[in-house]
Amino acid sequence: MMRNARWKVPIVALTLVLVLVTAACGEKKDKSTSTTSDKGGDAKDAVVRVAPQQFGESETLSEVYGQYLKSKGFKASVQRASSAFRDGVYPALKKGTADLVIDYTGSAASFLDKTGKPSPDPKETFQRLQAALKKTAPDLQALPYASNAEDKNAFVVTKAFADANHLTKVSDVNAVEKKVTFGASPQCPERADCLLGYKKVYGLAFKAVKAVTYGPPLVAGLKSGDLQAIQYQTTGPEIVADKLTILEEDKGIFSADNVVPVLSKKLAGNSSVTKAINDLTKKITTKDLSDWNIRTDLKKDDAKDVASEWLSEKGLT
Amino acid sequence: MIALATIQAASPPTNVFEWFTKESFRARSGAIPHQVWLTVWHSAAALVLAVLVAVPLAVVLAHYRRGELVAGWVVNTGRAIPTVAILGIAVIVSLREGFGFEPWPIILSLVLLALPPLFANTFTAVRGADASAVDAARAVGLSEWAVMVRIELPLALPVLFVGLRTAAVQVVATEPIAALFGAEGLGAYIRQGLGNNDLYQIQAGALMVTAVAIVADLSLWLTGRTLIPAPIRRQAGRSSRRNRRSKGLAEAIA
Numbered sequence: 001m002m003r004n005a006r007w008k009v010p011i012v013a014l015t016l017v018l019v020l021v022t023a024a025c026g027e028k029k030d031k032s033t034s035t036t037s038d039k040g041g042d043a044k045d046a047v048v049r050v051a052p053q054q055f056g057e058s059e060t061l062s063e064v065y066g067q068y069l070k071s072k073g074f075k076a077s078v079q080r081a082s083s084a085f086r087d088g089v090y091p092a093l094k095k096g097t098a099d100l101v102i103d104y105t106g107s108a109a110s111f112l113d114k115t116g117k118p119s120p121d122p123k124e125t126f127q128r129l130q131a132a133l134k135k136t137a138p139d140l141q142a143l144p145y146a147s148n149a150e151d152k153n154a155f156v157v158t159k160a161f162a163d164a165n166h167l168t169k170v171s172d173v174n175a176v177e178k179k180v181t182f183g184a185s186p187q188c189p190e191r192a193d194c195l196l197g198y199k200k201v202y203g204l205a206f207k208a209v210k211a212v213t214y215g216p217p218l219v220a221g222l223k224s225g226d227l228q229a230i231q232y233q234t235t236g237p238e239i240v241a242d243k244l245t246i247l248e249e250d251k252g253i254f255s256a257d258n259v260v261p262v263l264s265k266k267l268a269g270n271s272s273v274t275k276a277i278n279d280l281t282k283k284i285t286t287k288d289l290s291d292w293n294i295r296t297d298l299k300k301d302d303a304k305d306v307a308s309e310w311l312s313e314k315g316l317t
Numbered sequence: 318m319i320a321l322a323t324i325q326a327a328s329p330p331t332n333v334f335e336w337f338t339k340e341s342f343r344a345r346s347g348a349i350p351h352q353v354w355l356t357v358w359h360s361a362a363a364l365v366l367a368v369l370v371a372v373p374l375a376v377v378l379a380h381y382r383r384g385e386l387v388a389g390w391v392v393n394t395g396r397a398i399p400t401v402a403i404l405g406i407a408v409i410v411s412l413r414e415g416f417g418f419e420p421w422p423i424i425l426s427l428v429l430l431a432l433p434p435l436f437a438n439t440f441t442a443v444r445g446a447d448a449s450a451v452d453a454a455r456a457v458g459l460s461e462w463a464v465m466v467r468i469e470l471p472l473a474l475p476v477l478f479v480g481l482r483t484a485a486v487q488v489v490a491t492e493p494i495a496a497l498f499g500a501e502g503l504g505a506y507i508r509q510g511l512g513n514n515d516l517y518q519i520q521a522g523a524l525m526v527t528a529v530a531i532v533a534d535l536s537l538w539l540t541g542r543t544l545i546p547a548p549i550r551r552q553a554g555r556s557s558r559r560n561r562r563s564k565g566l567a568e569a570i571a
Contacts (some may be wrong), residue, residue, distance in 0.1 A: 081416035185496060187512045210418065211508055212499040216407045221499060 017143040046270050051089040051098035056296035056303065057151060057235060057289055061102040061259065063307030065280060071317040072276045086111045093140055093264060100263045100277075102210040105129050105145050106255030108262065112136045118193065118255035122147060125256040133262070141268045145260040149284040152257035153193055154246045161228055162245040169248035173229065174251065182206040183227035185214040194231050197253035201247060219244075235286060237293040259284055272286055283314060333520045347505055349525070355502040356529060359420055360488045361494065363427030367484060370428070371435035372477065379443035380465045388440065396433040400426050400491050408498045418499030423492065427549035430491055431484035438480025442473030475550050482534050489530040493522070503529065 001286055048069050062078050063178035069076035079098060086108065093097040105125045113132035119125050126145050133140050143166040155170050162168070165176045173180060188194035189209065195250050198204040210227060212218045219238045232239070234246060268274055288310065295301040311317040378384055407422035416422075446469045454468045493504025506522030509515070542550075547548040 104568055184497065190510070190513045210499045211496065211505075211512075212418070213405070213497050217405060217412075217498055220409045220412040221418065224415065224417075226417050226499070261428045 034292050042176055044272065046074050046267065046273050048074055048100050048267065048272065049098045050076065050078045050100045050102070050316060051084065051092050051131045052078060053085050053089055057293055058102065059071065059303040060292040060296055060306050061284075061289075064284070065088040065100065065102055065261065065277065067304075067307055067311055068316055069273070069276055071311070074273060074276070078187055090137065090140075091099040093262065094137055096264065099250075099267050100261060103260055103262050104151060105142075105260045106257040108132075108142075108254070108260065120249070120252040120254055120256055122150070122256040122258050126260065128257070130258065134247050139265055140262055141265050143261045143268070143274060144262065144281060145258040146281045146284050148282075148286065149259040149289055150257055150286050151233060151259070151289055153249075153254045154232050154234045154236070154239075155198075155249060156222065156232045156239065156244050156246055157229045158222060158234075158316060159243045161243045162247070167245070167247055169250040170198070170204075171250050173204060173247065174202065177204050180204075180206050180208050180228040181208045181210060181226065181233075182229050183210045183212045183218055183221050184231035185218070186211040186240050188231055193254050201251050230270045235289040235293050237290065237297045241294055259289075280316065283316065330515075330517045333517045333524070336364065336521045337516045338519075347501060352501060352503050353525065353529060356489065356492050356504075356526070356557055357533075359423050359492050359502060360427065360485070360529075360533065362420070362457055363424050363488050364431055364481070366424070367428045367431035367435055368481065371432050372439050374463055375436045375439035375504050376443050376470055376473070379440045380461070380469060382444075385440065385444075388436065392433045392436050395429060398429075399541075400430050401494050401497075402492060403429055404498055419495065420500065422498065423495035423500055423502075427488045427492060434480045434483040434487070435477075436480075439473060439477045442476030443469045445476075446472040471545075471549060474545045475541070478545070482537045482541075483534045485537055486530045489533050490526060493526055 048066070050062040050066040050069075052059045054279050059081055066076045066078035084092070086103070089098060089101045090112070093101055094249065105122065105128075106118060109125060109129040109132045110118070113135055114128070116128045116132060117122075119128065122145065126142070129142050133142060136159075155173075157167060166171070167173060167176070182195070184194055188211070190196060192200075195209060198206075206229075210221070212221055212227075212230075218227075218230050218234070222230050222244065223242060229247075232244075236244075236246060239246065252293065259281065261281060263277075292303075292306050294312070295306045308317070327520055330339065335547055375388075378388055404426040407425050409420065411417065413420045443465075450472065451464060454464050459467065492502055493507055495502055496504025496508040503522055503526050504524070507519050510518030510520075510522060
């Protein structure tokens with residue numbers, strides 16, 4: 001019994017510390033991202049509530065648009081990400097509890113209307129998105145997409161492997177396919193923009209295919225040489241940080257995925273808002289996206305700070 | 318390694334029986350004997366390593382009545398960490414250190430999974446070993462070491478084997494998660510079924526995992542019956558009923 005009591009003290013203390021630390025973390029997050037919003041009318045009074053999806057790049061993009069619009073005098077705010085993906089933000093847009101979502105053309109179109117045919121062409125993909133919105137969300141509208149900012153699927157190899165085998169595009173891999181162990185998420189083998197496409201369209205017969213959970217383990221496998229190629233994303237923070245090379249997908253199995261603002265038709269009717277949004281969209285590049293991801297995902301910087309620093313760097317605020 | 322050469326199957330199976338009987342469906346995720354073998358040897362290796370770590374430690378600690386609360390606490394905390402999290406970290410470290418995707422990460426994760434039941438059962442059993450037998454052994458001049466190895470450990474065997482069987486079932490049932498981290502084994506069918514929206518393949522994978530777990534449990538039960546002399550088996554049943562204290566500890570650890 002004595003021994004029991006002696007052990008209780010540190011255990012209880014440790015538990016208390018843990019509880020306090022987690023509580024403090026939660027509180028901080030609440031404060032930094034929660035916002036208030038009020039109803040507004042036309043022109044400069046327009047209320048723009050930006051709804052981010054829960055991943056670094058979307059949060060930074062939302063902050064960039066929110067802070068920029070605020071600096072232009074609109075009543076802009078960024079909502080909490082609160083574990084929302086497309087299935088959370090689109091209903092919010094339709095219900096009117098959010099006003100603006102920054103999305104990606106191909107993925108948004110496929111989410112809204114699964115029957116559309118993917119295309120690597122940004123313009124066609126944007127038209128597919130507009131058609132999908134008309135069909136499934138007639139109260140919403142897409143503004144012109146960012147022709148320079150895209151985050152899509154990527155066939156990734158190490159720079160050393162690409163140099164040694166003279167690889168610049170995916171079809172170059174055919175020559176060395178027997179040297180390549182290909183790693184991708186468990187869903188990849190059945191997807192047309194992944195293994196199915198590489199086999200059918202490129203005729204690639206890899207030495208082996210490994211199913212690896214998307215994220216750090218996949219990149220670790222590529223860096224260690226256990227994998228020679230992986231299916232990843234173009235703006236993945238590790239691509240720059242770890243000197244990885246994206247091979248050009250030259251046979252059109254990937255869909256274009258440009259950054260695109262989607263908003264309610266009511267807000268789109270306010271020409272000063274749409275002009276401000278369109279001005280900003282033109283300024284964003286793919287390089288910006290990967291730079292932001294390095295800061296938010298690898299260095300764990302706050303999306304808010306990353307956004308405001310970028311805006312002042314570009315002289316936009 | 319999966320042979321994905323036959324990726325396009327004609328049509329999906331319409332029931333789990335068809336999945337088992339038609340070669341074309343199975344070919345996509347590798348031959349069954351190969352995957353069963355991988356699961357069996359990953360599990361067996363993990364169990365052997367876990368026994369080598371947990372049993373000597375538990376016997377010594379229980380014999381000297383040392384650190385039971387620390388041990389109980391460590392064991393319980395270890396049990397609370399999800400194996401999938403351990404595996405995720407182990408895979409990254411293993412890749413970085415040049416040990417590859419398999420088999421070390423999954424074996425390490427399974428060892429950590431098997432340690433708690435093995436340790437807890439061995440510890441409890443040695444603590445609960447018949448005190449009169451231990452006293453008699455000391456009286457005839459056996460060393461502490463001999464008391465541990467020749468008296469307490471044999472007396473602990475029946476309960477130790479219960480722990481081993483528990484661990485074996487858990488280990489076999491958990492091994493399939495390796496298939497999500499670049500390894501193969503019976504989990505390949507479950508992974509492939511999920512990626513392919515093929516419920517029958519998931520069912521088939523789950524059935525095979527269950528079958529291997531049951532076989533492992535039965536064969537360990539049989540091994541225990543053959544290995545442990547009948548008097549000790551009966552003695553174990555009686556003393557655990559008599560010895561309230563050891564029972565209380567078993568509950569505390571479990």
